Amino acid sequence: MSLYQRLLLIINPVLRHSPAVSHAASLAKACGASLHITALIPSFKWLSLLEEGDRILARERYLQDHRDWLESQAESVRGRGIEVTTQVAWAEDLKQDIIDHVTDMQPDLLIKEIDHASRLKRAFFTPLDWHLLRHCSAPVYLMGNTGLNLPGRVVAAVEVSDVESAGDELNEQIIKQACNLAMQCNAELHLLYACDISADFLADMDGLTLADLTKALRRDLEKSFLRLADQFGVPADRRHFIDGHPVKVLCEFADEHNVDVIVMGRVQSKGLNKLLGSTTEHILYQAPCCVLAV
Template sequence: MSQYQRLLLIINPALRHPSAINSAAELAKASGASLHVAALIPSFKWLSLLEEGDRKLARERYLQDHRDWLEAQAKHLRGAGIDVTTEVVWAEDMKQDILDHVAELQPDLLVKEIEHESALKRAFFTPLDWHLLRHCPVPVFLLRRSGAVLPRRVVAAVEVSDSESADNALNERIIKQAASLALQCEAELHLLYACDIAADYLADMGGLALGDLTRTLRKDLEKSFLRLAGHFGVPSDRRHFIQGHPVSALSEFANEHDVDVIVMGRVQSHGVGKLLGSTTEHILYQVPCCVLAV
């Protein structure tokens, strides 16, 4: 049985970009899941300038226009055998309204296009996508508009240590999500660990970046990574132990290997990921592919 039975897609109908709908629909078709498309429209402040009767009429006409467009999209998908339902509503608080939809519909996966925010804006306001990564109770699949309709190459980005740790449970969830997605989409599954020894260990040792120490640590981490890959039966040519800061290393790897989806954990327990989801959050603005956050 597929891990996905019900998908929830959040869109901004004013943009009228069908790529997110098509991607979510193809995933629903591949997994046999139903798809609910919720088009949430931010409230317009200028409507408050209208008389009450005119304001009500303007709001309803605006909603109906988007309902007609979305229903036309859904009708086409139903003709392809996909179980699709739709709704178009005003959103007074976008962040909370999305979480309320998740709580009400209980989807197996929340799907949404990545919204690019400037570094300056991110310094003062928490982006919507970051908020969902931190607070959404189900996996979040963030789509890039230029991505493939269905993934052909899926990478599970794991976190390993030189000893048994709590990361194992999260790694297992990451790999299972990635493996299931790859199986349903007939895509290649790859396993990757970005090894940043300096950030993970040497900061706690007074900056003594001794050559022997780093080589030993690297070997221990690589052994842990290979054990993990062997446990899940990942072929040797799809195991990638690379060095570098996770954000830059993953971005370079995704570019060089035409990666379609990176599956990552939203909580990292040590190293550069001590902050909640920090690596995954910043990956959104660096990698050229979609991100599935577990």
């Protein structure tokens, strides 16, 4: 049985040519899951300029137009044998409204298109998708440049350590989610670790040079990575231990190998990292694919 039995798709109904509904429906079909589509509409400030009666009528007409459109989309999806329900509502606080929907519905997966926030905006405000990565209780599937088809290649991006037990639980969750998604979609599963050994964390010790320490640490990390790959039976040609910064490595790998989904872990950011964003958060704006954060 798939991990995903109840899927929640959040959409912006203004973007009617988006592939979000079709892509989510394909995932639901592959997993044998039900799909609930919620269209959240930010309130229009100009409505407050209207008289109360006109304002109520305008709001209702606008909602009804989107309800009719979404229901037509749902009927098309139901024709594929998928259980679909819909909802259209105003959003006074989009970040909190999405979290509330997840809390109420308890889906196995939240699906949403990536909002590409500029660097300037990210410097002053926490982007919506970053907020969801930090506070959503369900795994978050954020759609990037994707078509209507199911994923064909899934990458589990793990974080290994030279200490055997460090990060094991999160790695297991990442690989479990990636395996499940790949299995349901009949996709290839790859395991990847970006080895970024920074000189900031190394120093001469007991007569060893920095180069010696770097090689030793890299060797220990690679052993941990191979041990993890062996544990989950990942074939040798689908194991990727690559030197470099994680964001750069993952983006280049995704581009070169036509990756459809990167599965990553979510770590609660603190201090400066909360302002700058985590690796997973920055991947959203650079990787040419979807991101599943667990």
